[in-house]
Amino acid sequence: MKKLFFSLLAVASFAASAPAAFAGTEKTDAAATDGKSDAKAIKAAVYDYFHGQGQGSAERLNRAFVAEHASMVGVVKNDAGEPAVRSWKDMGEVLANWSQNPTPDAPDRDGEILDMHVQDGRIATVMFRSRDRFYDALTLAKVDGEWRIIAKAFVLQ
Amino acid sequence: MKTLLAILTLVAAPAFAGAAAAHDVKQDKQRGDEADREAIKVVIQDYFDGIGAADRARLDRAFAVDNAAMVGMVKTDAGGEMRAFKDMDAVIANWASNEAPEGVGRDGEILDMMITDGRIAAVMFRYKDEYYDVLTLLKVGGEWKIATKTFLQR
Numbered sequence: 001m002k003k004l005f006f007s008l009l010a011v012a013s014f015a016a017s018a019p020a021a022f023a024g025t026e027k028t029d030a031a032a033t034d035g036k037s038d039a040k041a042i043k044a045a046v047y048d049y050f051h052g053q054g055q056g057s058a059e060r061l062n063r064a065f066v067a068e069h070a071s072m073v074g075v076v077k078n079d080a081g082e083p084a085v086r087s088w089k090d091m092g093e094v095l096a097n098w099s100q101n102p103t104p105d106a107p108d109r110d111g112e113i114l115d116m117h118v119q120d121g122r123i124a125t126v127m128f129r130s131r132d133r134f135y136d137a138l139t140l141a142k143v144d145g146e147w148r149i150i151a152k153a154f155v156l157q
Numbered sequence: 158m159k160t161l162l163a164i165l166t167l168v169a170a171p172a173f174a175g176a177a178a179a180h181d182v183k184q185d186k187q188r189g190d191e192a193d194r195e196a197i198k199v200v201i202q203d204y205f206d207g208i209g210a211a212d213r214a215r216l217d218r219a220f221a222v223d224n225a226a227m228v229g230m231v232k233t234d235a236g237g238e239m240r241a242f243k244d245m246d247a248v249i250a251n252w253a254s255n256e257a258p259e260g261v262g263r264d265g266e267i268l269d270m271m272i273t274d275g276r277i278a279a280v281m282f283r284y285k286d287e288y289y290d291v292l293t294l295l296k297v298g299g300e301w302k303i304a305t306k307t308f309l310q311r
Contacts, residue, residue, distance in 0.1 A: 071226035073304035087224035151305035153293035
């Protein structure tokens with residue numbers, strides 16, 4: 001399996017890579033202090049994304065996302081008005097677009113974390129309600145001690 | 158829908174027999190409609206066993222192949238490295254080309270599942286003792302498909 005995995009990595013020359021520190025002692029979710037600290041940091045990252053988008057803040061958006069590795073996949077309406085899956089593989093471009101288009105209701109936009117699950121203190125999922133327009137499923141990882149978003153899936157409400 | 162799920166469950170039962178733990182969602186974490194939860198479990202098993210059996214058809218069934226993306230965090234001598242795989246078709250082709258797959262019945266477990274509005278979901282999955290996967294799923298045309306996969310090497 002490991003051989004296959006690493007051969008996959010070798011074949012995937014198209015994939016970008018960057019050094020980061022993920023290794024470390026595995027933690028249990030029973031560590032309440034760490035859990036609270038992680039939840040707080042994850043919440044901060046999620047709201048950097050949400051308010052960064054609303055305010056058109058490239059700084060907050062790039063703090064929230066690992067732009068060079070993240071992707072976004074969503075269900076939107078196609079030309080025929082039917083729900084269809086669409087993807088944005090260049091998150092840097094997405095963040096640049098958001099940065100240039102702040103929304104009129106920023107920074108008082110209504111967003112809510114509906115659910116959160118943290119595993120091993122290093123990887124997490126968040127279900128987020130973005131105003132009355134979208135539901136987001138965000139995947140975060142702790143990179144160099146910082147929680148960052150590395151995948152976003154969404155549906156229109 | 159229930160009839161379809163019952164058929165899927167019966168068809169898939171032999172393949173799941175050796176990996177019953179993969180269906181062991183924590184009771185206190187269950188959210189969403191029962192039919193959606195069951196359908197998502199089938200998708201996750203298609204993904205997990207699809208790799209185990211190098212079965213392209215099951216992997217194609219599990220993923221929104223044309224749009225899905227994968228990000229991985231692997232251990233390296235320097236500590237760790239994040240790698241992005243933005244062409245899921247190429248990834249699946251690689252998985253399916255394994256000439257010595259481990260087979261089905263491997264040890265996997267759904268640790269958490271969250272579903273919102275019956276249309277978007279996130280699953281935390283233990284992939285043997287090697288990885289944690291986060292799989293986000295979207296329902297389109299009545300079918301759940303994996304949209305993003307993120308894995309963390311343990």
